[in-house]
Amino acid sequence: MPEDCVFCMIRDGEIPSDILHRDQYCFVIRDINPVAPTHLLVIPLEHFEYLAELVSDFDQTVAAMLSAARDMASAEGVSGSGYRLMLNQGRDGGQEVPHIHLHVMGGRHLGGFGIPSERTS
Ligand code: AMP
Ligand code: ZN
Secondary structure (H helix, E strand, C coil), rough: CCCCHHHHHHHCCCCCCCEEEECCCCCEEEEECCCEEEEEEEEEEECCCCCCCCCHHHHHHHHHHHHHHHHHHHCCCCCCCCCEECCCCCHHHHHCCCCCEEEEEECCCCCCCCCCCCCCC
C-alpha cells in the first residue's frame, strides 16, 4: 500500500473523517467534494487500485461493498427516489484516487448516463 494513500490514512484514523459504516471488508465516508446532496464513497479496507487486482475475498468484498451502498442509500433516504453507483477505473475512467471506491450519489436528478457534470460545492 502506498504511504500517501488518502483512503488508507482515513481507514487508519491518520486523517480525521466521519466513518458512517465499517465492516469486515469495507467502510463508508462522505465525499469531500459532493456532486449531489448524498455523495458517499464505499471503500474496501484492503488497498488496491483496480478490480483486476482484487484476488483475495473477491466475492465477499464486492458483496459487502454493494450491501453497504444499498444500506447507506436507504439510511440517507434516497432508495425511493433513486441513486447512482459509479466505480471509476484508471485514467480513461476518470479515477483520481488510486484506492478503488464505489460512489453512491443521490438526492437530485443526475441526468443521463455518465459522470454528473455539476458539483454542488
Ligand atoms: P475518483 O475520481 O473516482 O477517483 O473519485 C475520487 C473521489 O474522492 C472524488 O470525488 C473526491 O472528491 C474524493 N475525495 C478525495 N479526497 C477525499 C477525502 N479526503 N475525503 C473524502 N473524499 C475524498
Ligand atoms: Zn489505500
